[in-house]
Amino acid sequence: MATTATDRKLLIDGEWVETGEWVEVDSPYDGSPVARVPKAGAAETRRALDAAERAMASPLPAHKRAEILVRVAGALGRRADEAATQIAAEAGKPMKAARVEVARAMSTYTMAAVEARKLAGEMVPMDASQAGEGKLAFTLRRPIGVVAAISPFNFPLNLVAHKIAPALAAGCAVVLKPASQTPLSALFLAELEHEAGLPPGWLNVVVGPSSEIGDVLVADERVKLITFTGSGAVGWGIRERAARKKVNLELGNATPVIVEADADVEDAATRCAANAFSFAGQSCISVQRIYVQSDVFDDFKARFLPKVEALVVGDPADEATDVGPLIAPGERDRVLEWIDQAKSGGATILTGGDLDGDLLRPTVIEKPAADAHVACDEVFGPVCTLQPYDTLDEAIALANSTRYGLQAGIFTASVKSALRASAALEFGGVTVNEAPTFRADQMPYGGVKDSGNTREGPAWAVREMTEERLVVLQL
Template sequence: MAVTATERKLLIGGEWVETGDWLEVASPYDGALVARVPKAGADEARAAIDAAEAAMRAPLPAHKRAEILVRVAGALGKRADEAARQIAAEAGKPLKAARVEVARAMSTYTMAAVEARKLAGEMVPMDASQAGEGKLAFTMRLPVGVVGAISPFNFPLNLVAHKIAPALAAGCAVVLKPASQTPLSALFLAELEHDAGLPAGWLNVLVGPSSEIGDVIVEDPRVALVTFTGSGAVGWKLRERAPRKRVNLELGNATPVIVEPDADVDDAAGRCAANAFSFAGQSCISVQRIFVQEDVYDAFRSAFVPRVEALKVGDPSDEETDVGPLISREDRDRVLEWIEEARAGGATILTGGELVGDLLAPTIVERPPADSRLACDEAFGPVCTLQPYGALEEAIELANATRYGLQAGIFTTNVRAALSAARSLEFGGVTVNEAPTFRADQMPYGGVKESGNTREGPAWAVREMTEERLVVLQL
């Protein structure tokens, strides 16, 4: 992939700064240098919190916050191709998927602007009790304070948007630490925010080691809320370290799909093929475990395998590529190890399980051992499992046999089966006749069990980032 290396600066207190030390951003596809960014540490993190705290002393009216968010969405639309190519370069995401991410980020900003304009409390019916007679009461929604945001590599633009846009809509200044592998999209959004008229200090972006920046964000009492998307091991440890703060976690999943005998098998196979391998499976809700009722198992497998084999593996900057590289060779080798572990345990590799050049081919593993990592843990790679079941209750039990609970899906034309699954699947979201990789950015998105403790989507995130204050008036 031909990419011209650039240098970017960090945003602290409205100023673009360098630190004298640099981090290199390399292409996951071919290792080429994409950019250099200044490396921040604890001192820059404290300076960013200083700036955010100072900014909030002069609150931005809701209409101004909304106008800035709308301007960012518009600017992102005008520079959509540039943004998509940057995602492809730094994350190795195929360009067609990167374009979808840019469009979603525009939607995230637009929805957040709506929330900024309608942010309000509610009336309290005081005369519903004798004690409240003669009084008027209402609640106000006020910003919780400085928000510390930590975002992952896999959606370097839209997941950053899901941190920044709701926080600004709520009236909170932000200190953001994007993933060091993919900081360019975050700095690009910071540029758009700056150009849209966001006052100094309301957004600060730092790139560097979590051991320095993350520690300051977690430990500094001026940061009222930490919002984190990433691995469960890191996320839950953050929460333990900050018991007095709000710590909102959006973590992983081992995403199950159930295909009932009355389902449109061809449609289910097509949706699963597209959503198990997009961005090489590096999504928290990438389809990973597919359970197909035994009466239609052979038909599903016959429809599914050719679709997966037809996916184009290659250069993410190629408009035709479906599956690109994993974020690192270490991750690629880890997924290969999991596949070999399942094969050694008696599983069958229906397709894939090998490299195409340096890239891992889309892989289907049939009947993995129940205790294998592919059957239990989050693979976060271009691999899914396939196995039959008898009754729906068995499929639900198999789907729930994981410590995760983000999203799950079922394909069926039976309303009773769909609602039964919706009630019994232990996940934050259940899709019916759609792959559970689906996410519209205005919907509540989050998990249960080890998958998290919050809901994202601007309307829900704004509530998390505000506090309710009661006002009582004696009439």
Template sequence: MGITSPALDPSQPTGLLLDGAFDQRNEDLAVTNPYSGETIATVAVGGPDDVAAAVDAAMEHLPPPPAAERAQVLERAARLVAERADAFARTICLEAGKPLKQARAEVARCVDTLTFAAVEARKVAGEMVPMDASAAGAGKLGVIVREPIGVVGAISPFNFPLNLVAHKVAPAIAAGCPVVLKPASATPLSALLLARTLGEAGLPPGALSVVIGGGGTVGNALVDHPDVPMISFTGSPPVGWDIRQRQPRKEVALELGNSTPVIVEADADLELAATKLAASGFTHAGQSCISVQRVYVQERAIDRFRDLFVAAVGRLVVGDPMDERTDVGPLIDDDNRQRVVDWIDEARDSGGEVLTGGEVRDRLLMPTVIEGIDPSMKVSCEEVFGPVVGLASYGDIDQALELANSSPFGLQAGIFTARADAALVWARRLHFGGVLVNETPTFRADQMPYGGVKDSGNTREGPRFAVESMTEPKLLVVALPQ
């Protein structure tokens, strides 16, 4: 059990983080490089008893330390992550298969997330209640204070193994909530490295625990624990909504999937749109909740856009994620690669035309563009989570908006047009949590509210918005002397 890749930080933790110490277990789990198929490390696997111990340790940190102390921990952690950016980026690249330049961008975003959370820690505040606005309240002072909701159970996915962990842990620290984290089994190393860094930054032992294991064991134990009043989950819609149904009395924050649509009007800057969408549709091999998946182009522009887009996709470098030049790397595992290939074949059999890609070379699924998608195809109505973008033309904007809204998902969408005033009107008709105009909907800045509607979830992430969901209002009323 331990590190087997010389490219990893030699001090990389591989044990469960319990009460401030990294503990090994008899059972271990291999962490595999998705590009080479080689084992880069083995990590300890926990179980329900470890979750119970982690929750017990977390409860010792309520009430929390003062806000200034929590902010200082986050500020120091941000500095440490920035100083160790290369080690974090290599870890992300090796365990997730994310190209190194994209892994570096994730590390920079993690620094932002920690920094914004530190700001929020100093801003947690309530408000005055105008008690004398009614005769019954005369002579009384009313104040609302915000208190931590309690222990937060955090369940994070594989595709952003550092920054999506930070988006759960950092706001919880800011809010004063201790955390028990279950990272994705495929990519636990980045989470462990961040947890160690937070400890070095001064986070008290037990305020954050990391328990690695399966959803049916560790995940269920965390979701069902009676002393965990909040679950923050990022992952698949079926699992997320099952958690919400099982725990109706808990705060369950869900950030789920999408089948991201983009509308390209004939008056848009087609070269700009093609370049941005080619890059964002295939970043991390399309393994992002907001990867561009469906592009609807006004019929007068489809021929020109098609040529520009396919050419831009053809310029993407596909290969070893550790190569500085690489734009597109592997999918997380063989099963997911085969699933995406099957969906491409289904689209082709249903009348779609594969303009480029569609084949596997050396474990890598080549960036794929399919023209003629329709809402019945899996590559349109479901989340591909792979390097596939579909094209279709439309006649008028009403048809385009209907096509974009035809998905059960509603995370983010995009519009490219020269008419900003019209775009604002159309954006109101798109049933999504966020709409980007003349920008790819794969864009995310870490301080903005991020989340969806419909099957895409029920929350908004970003430190300010997560802190709000992790705190509860308490009313204090004081009778003033007459």
């Protein structure tokens, strides 16, 4: 994947700045240099917070916020190829998946603009009690304050959009720390915001070590809300350290799928194959654990494996590629170790488990031990497991058997089974006859247990980023 390295700048207080030190961004596919980004530290982060605080002293009316968000969505549409190419270069995401991410980011901005226009409180029925007789009361939605946003590498455009767009819709200035592996898409979005007329200070982007930037964001009292997507250990650690702030966490999963005997097995196999290995499994809701009712287990396997083996592994810049590289060689090596552990524990590798050049081939593991990493931890790689079960209760228990609870799925022709599973699965979302990797950007998205404590999607995120103020009038 040939790239030409270029230098970028950070956005702080409406200015594009350099720091004299650099973060190197390299291609996950071939290690070639993609770009250099100025390395920020504590001083730049404090400067960004100063700018955000000043910006919020002059609030933007809702209609102006909405207009800016709409203009960003339009700019993304006009520059979609550029945005997708950049995602492929810095994240190693195949172009077909990168194009989907750009389209989704457009949707995220569009939905956030809608929320900016309709953000309002509600009436309180005061005369429902004797004490409230003769009074009128309502609530206002006010911006919570400066938002610190920390985003991961795997969706470097749309997960940034899910933090910036709702915050701006709510009237909150943002200091964004994108993943150091993939900061270019965040800076691209910042460029679009700047060109769309966002005043200085409302969005600031700093790139650098968490030990410096993150510590300032956690400690500085001007930050009222931290929104974090990433690993559970880091996320829950932030929440413990920032006890007086609102900390919204969207974390990992070990995504289960249940395939009942009455399901459309061909459709289930097709959807699972596509969603277990897209972007090399580097999604919080990538299909990982597939539980198939014993009567159709062999049928499912016979349909599923050819679809997996037909996936194209290769250069993410190639439009034909389905599965590209993991974000770093160390991650590839970790996943290989997990595969070897499962094999040593008695599991069968049905396909994959080895490298195609430097790329890990899509891997399907049958019947891993319950304590194998691939069965109970988040793989975050191109690996899924197959396991038969006899009863729906057994399948639900298996699906619930990890500490995670983001999304789960069930394939079945029975409404009764679908509703029963939806009630019993301990996850923030349950999909029926659709892979749980599915996400529409306007829907509430988030988990329970170790998978997080919030719901994203503009309508829900905007409300998280505002506070209710009660107003009582004596009539």
